[in-house]
Amino acid sequence: MTTGRRAQKMEETRAKLIRTARAAFAEKGYAAASMDELTARAGLTRGALYHHFGDKTGLLRAVIDQIDAEMVAKARAARDRAESPWLGFVAEGVAYIELALEPEIQRIVLLDGPAVLGDPSRWPGQNACLRETTETVQALIEAGIVRPVDAEAAARLINGAALDAALWVAAAAEPRAVLAKAIEAFRCLASGLLAAPPPQPPPGDHVTAIEN
Amino acid sequence: MTTGRRAQKMEETRAKLIRTARAAFAEKGYAAASMDELTARAGLTRGALYHHFGDKTGLLRAVIDQIDAEMVAKARAARDRAESPWLGFVAEGVAYIELALEPEIQRIVLLDGPAVLGDPSRWPGQNACLRETTETVQALIEAGIVRPVDAEAAARLINGAALDAALWVAAAAEPRAVLAKAIEAFRCLASGLLAAPPPQPPPGDHVTAIEN
DNA sequence: TGATTTGACATACGGCACGTATGTCGCAAT
DNA sequence: ATTGCGACATACGTGCCGTATGTCAAATCA
Structure with missing residues (x-):
């Protein structure tokens, strides 16, 4: 069963459209991205688009699904690298902050996604x-x-805090320095969930683990 | 100096436009709100709109400024009613969660605002x-x-967590019950910021203070 | 193998909405 | 009283979305 030449080419055009849309949505924003220009850049027309995705929001959904899957994979990897369940949880949150620094994720998943598709927890199949x-x-x-x-x-609160923090970091003039502050504050907040509070470092004892 | 009949009427049309836009943006969403229909409903035309606000985003900015001011006033009032500085801070966060339950604030300030105008911390003059x-x-x-x-x-993390939680609560099937869970989790998270951790209640001891 | 059907995609069309350019009318200052 | 300015209306062009229709290659079947 060789998947058929037909279906294979179809998957290829689907992928090409999603890839092009991802770039267009990221740099122009969803609203300003023209479907005519987008499809032309992919070597196709709007006909293909509406055939595969129904409408413009369908294409956005497909793009977000793809990005979401990539985000989960990276966050899970960060969690599994940690040395304890708790540190894994914290590492997952920090990973979200750092992931959300990519303009592609910011614009598409954090800004346009909720505005166009509504609350992320309602996105069918995903919000992985x-x-x-x-x-x-x-x-x-x-x-x-x-x-x-x-x-x-x-989970909602932690995710919201992490993603909003990333939005702030990305817009800052000094992303590196601000990122460190955000991660430190995130660790503080997260520690509020602990059943047994961690030892409190004395004032001025800044956490410096910024690198992955 | 009686503000002049001229300027007074002008302020009146400005207010009328903002009021109508607030309603239209809230129920239709920013993108789907037609300026023709919006201005007609206010008894005006698009000429007035572009004269006062420059473009569609200018009107959105004005609407958000107004809502933002109202939010600050309510949050500050909640904080000042509390019995200690720390409880005031927590009350402020809880107030944000409850404020964000209003569809008007959800749609305009939390969803469309960031998507159209970018990161809230960059909104000039505001993000009060x-x-x-x-x-x-x-x-x-x-x-x-x-x-x-x-x-x-x-502050960014706390605000992000609170507002994102509200988004979740509002989309839930049982807003009342979910709100209680969100507030409890918020209190936990916030306690992570404390220098001296609060006494830990035993498991099952749920906080029931939902009403303001 | 040749006819037929299916479906992936292109082309054509209507309509809406935004932004701008231009016009008009009334208040205010001289 | 005249003149200028500013608030707002009207008219126009353009871009873009969604749909309806057409076409051609590939899969199915007699």
């Missing part, structure tokens, strides 16, 4: 990032590491 | 909500109540 964090939190609660709050609520 | 929170955090740090993190970073 949120589910990933929710499961992590749930496991930490069951292990007695995190206080018994609602896992989904904690 | 963020500044308010930043100053509150700074005062708490100087009083030794909050750990010495970057005040602006903490």
Whole structure:
């Protein structure tokens, strides 16, 4: 079963459209991205677009699905590299902050996505990032590491804080320095979820682990 | 100096446009709101609009400024009603969550605003909500109540978490129940900023203070 | 193998909405 | 009283989205 020459070429044009849309949405923004120009740049016409994705929002959905999957993979990798479940959770949050520094993710997933498609937790099939964090939190609660709050609520808050922080960092004049501040503040906030509070470092003892 | 009949009528049309836009943006969304229909509903034409606000985004800016001011006033009132500086800070955050339940604020300030105008911290003259929170955090740090993190970073994270939580609550099937979970999780997170951790309630001891 | 059908994609069309350029009318200052 | 300015209306061009229709190659089948 060789997938058929027909279906293969079709997948190719789908991928080409998504790839082109990803670039166009990222640099122009969703609203300002023209479907005529977008499809022409992909060597196609609007006919192909409406055939495969229904309308403009369908294409945005497809693009976001793809990016979302990539984000989950990277965040999970960061979590699994950590030395304890709790540090893995924190690393996951920090990974989201750093991921959201990419203009592509900022513009498409954080700004235009919610505005066009509505609340991310309602995106059908996806919002994989949120589910990933929710499961992590749930496991930490069951292990007695995190206080018994609602896992989904904690995940939403953590994700919201991380992504909003990234928005702030990216718009800052000195992204590197601001990123360090954001990560430090994020660690503080996250520690509020711990069942047994960590030892408090004395004032002025700044955390300097910025690199991955 | 009686402000002149001229200027008075002009202020009146400005206000009428902003009021109508606020309603239209809230129910249709920014992109789907037609300026023709919007101005007609206000008893005017697009000429008035472009004379006063330059373009469509200018009108959005004016609307957001107005809402932002109202939000700050309410959050500050909630803070000042509290019995201690720390509880005031928490009350401010909870107030943001509850404020963001209004569809008007959701749609205009949280969804369309960032998508059209970019990062809120760059909105000229405003983002009064963020500044308010930043100053509150700074005062708490100087009083030794909050750990010495970057005040602006903490404010961004707290605000992002609160507003994102509200987005989640509003989209939920059971807003009342979900709101309680969100507020409880928010209190946990916020406690991570404390210099001296609060006493940990035993598991199952749920906070029930939902009403203002 | 040749006819037929299916479906991926292109082309053509209508309509809406934004921004600008131009016109008009009333208030205010001299 | 005249003149100038500013608030707002009207008219126009342009771009873009969604749909309806057409076309041609590939898969199916007799």
